[in-house]
Amino acid sequence: MVTAWATLKRNWLVMQRAYPWSYFIGTLGPGVFTIVVALLSYRAIGGGRVSAWFGASSGTSDYLGYVTVGAAALMFTTRMVLWVAKAQITEQREGTLVSQLLTPAMRLPYLLGVAAQAFITSILELCCLLGTALLLGVRLPTPDPVSLAAGILVAFVAVFGLSIPLSAIMIAAGEAHITQNTLFCVVGLLCGFTFPAVLLPAPLTFLGELLPATAAMRVLRAATLHAAPIHQVIGDLSSCLALGCLYAAIGLLVLPHAERRAITRGASA
Amino acid sequence: MTSAIATYDLCKTYPVVERPWWKPGKPLRAAPAVDGLSLRIPAGQVTGLLGLNGAGKTTTIRMLATLLRPTSGRATVDDLDLVKDAREVRRRINMIAGGERMVYARLTARENLWYFGQLYDVPKAQLKARIAELLALVGLEHATDQRVERYSKGMRQRLSIARGLINRPAYLLLDEPTLGLDAPIARDLRAVVAELARDGVGVLLTSHYLAEVEQLCADIFVIAAGRLVARGTPAELTALAERRHTVEVTLAAPVDDVDHAVGTLAMRTGAQLTTGVDDELRPRYTLRHSADLAGELATTIVTAGGAITRLEVTPPTLEDAVIALADAAPEPSVVGS
Known part of the structure; x- marks a missing residue:
């Protein structure tokens, strides 16, 4: 855990000194935009009501709450992925990957350190988004605190798990933008962040279930919109946790190969 | 236990033409960067590794640093296998590469060394004193709490040297360590390297500044096309330079x-x-x-x-000898169809 703590501290110092405010606005922007568009559609087009069809497919008639929780979760996912999955390719670009790999430190605590800093930062950004939503008039019901805490924890595991194989792909390919944006498109489409995943064709729904973020999203919505107690979400919690751990294990398995490929590219160039 | 880095028939092949990703297997064409290299780098001595560009020096150093895996052959550090015992090997070695940053630009020198000290499990009680000692050694005491992004190139390289010594390595791999350094700083670094060797550290040095190699190295390996073409003291190798x-x-x-x-x-x-x-x-x-x-x-x-x-x-100079030996070496072969 020494490595995790040291990496958390290092990243925190770097972030304090070089936090790009334009990036923060760029991060908050899509979330706020999603909520504003939903708000306008709901008030101006829907007249403050949603169809029975939406209620049946989403399990709630609180359209604004549904969109706000989804937008917040999507922002959390993208921010965590950007920090964790890009950690090693950033090291590579800044010329520090070799000095990292020379040390006897394990990859898991290193990535956990990055993820811990990313988690704190993302939660602070999330608070800004939810504060903005509140100012816009969105009101969320009182959540079940235990289910919400468990939901946030498994969402962390889900995104952390997804980020590790993504990190391996990025450093092996020496490219980040196409990889990360492909993932964002896939999770945005399949995981039910902004619309009920059941509306997708069956094969896509099945693919969505293979991503741990889908179950995490269900847990977060159940905890925040329905104040569901933990025993009601235990199934989704378990599947999210299992899938997140599976992705993390696969990622940790392929990461050393990807690292060597990145070094080989550097050495043979 | 043998106190040395030893390589036995070490080979590293790079793919020239890869198979398509849906057809896994060996690359269609591959070129050897290191081809059957057997070296011995004992503790307490500076050993040189010389060769022209593309001879395989950096690949060799990166394999010894556990950054790359050999395609075949093996290497040991104090009898520990470089692949099987990679983590334990990493505790005993470190590498300094000239021209590469290897430190965090947005951290200060002290923070950089603290971070790497943590990654190397340097005991907390010793770390503070060791950081101060290393910063004094490389002459950065005046810039300890200045961010590295404001450092000159020479200062960054000096910090990189301090980073390379943070774990008190038993073996230090130096890949062009004085590249881009001013003459007085390069001279100070040579003095540090000589002192480390006297203290029992085994050093492997590659450098294009052959005067540096002549000054520091007791034993030199000359490689060309990934193969060992000569070994000897600077004087012995210089004598090999016929017509020079x-x-x-x-x-x-x-x-x-x-x-x-x-x-x-x-x-x-x-x-x-x-x-x-x-x-x-x-x-x-x-x-x-x-x-x-x-x-x-x-x-x-x-x-x-x-x-x-x-x-x-x-x-005749050592440079003449290296050029003559490289000229006489066979061209590297490309394996595959």
Whole structure:
């Protein structure tokens, strides 16, 4: 855990000194935009009501709450992925990957350190988004605190798990933008962040279930919109946790190969 | 236990033409970067690894640093296998590469060394003192709490050297460590390296500054096309440089008889003769031979009626030896269809 703590501290110092405010606005922007568009559609087009069809497919008639929780979760996912999955390719670009790999430190605590800093930062950004939503008039019901805490924890595991194989792909390919944006498109489409995943064709729904973020999203919505107690979400919690751990294990398995490929590219160039 | 880094038939092949990703397997064509290299880098000594660009020096160092895996062969550090015991090997080694940053630009020198100290599990009680000691060693005490992004290139390189020593490595791999450094800083680094070796650290040094290698290394391996072509002390290797005593003579004016006489001398002694003119279009003769032919050449020219305005004798150098050895080495082969 020494490595995790040291990496958390290092990243925190770097972030304090070089936090790009334009990036923060760029991060908050899509979330706020999603909520504003939903708000306008709901008030101006829907007249403050949603169809029975939406209620049946989403399990709630609180359209604004549904969109706000989804937008917040999507922002959390993208921010965590950007920090964790890009950690090693950033090291590579800044010329520090070799000095990292020379040390006897394990990859898991290193990535956990990055993820811990990313988690704190993302939660602070999330608070800004939810504060903005509140100012816009969105009101969320009182959540079940235990289910919400468990939901946030498994969402962390889900995104952390997804980020590790993504990190391996990025450093092996020496490219980040196409990889990360492909993932964002896939999770945005399949995981039910902004619309009920059941509306997708069956094969896509099945693919969505293979991503741990889908179950995490269900847990977060159940905890925040329905104040569901933990025993009601235990199934989704378990599947999210299992899938997140599976992705993390696969990622940790392929990461050393990807690292060597990145070094080989550097050495043979 | 053997206190040394040892390699046995070490090979590293890079793919030249990869298979498509849906057809996994060996690459369609591959070129060896390191080809059957057997080295020994003992503790308490600076060992040189020389070769021209592309000879396989960096690949060798990166394999010894556990950054790359050998395609075949094996290497050990104090009898620990480089692949199987990679984590334990990493505790005993470190690497400093010139021209690579290897430190975090947005952290200060102290924060950088603290971070790497944590990654190397340096005990907390020792870390603070060691950071101060290393910063003093590389002359960065005045910039301890300044962010690295505000450092000059030389200061960054010095910090990189301190980073390379943070775990008190038993073996230090130096890949062009003085690249881009000012002469006084490079000289200080050489003094540090010599002192480390005296303290028992085994150092492997690659450098294009051969005077540096001559000064520091007790033993030198010369590689070409990934293969070992020679090994010896700087003096032994220099002696291998045949035809490398160079005598250069400039005449006041061209004389036909001198051309003939110098040509005859070259044929008789087997020396390599090059003729030309200098900037002022005066004739110039250059003879290369294993022996010093300066006296004989001067006598020949004067006897033939030539007037010598300049005579320069250059003894063979380690650089001549490395170039000669590399020239004589076979071309690297590409394996595959």
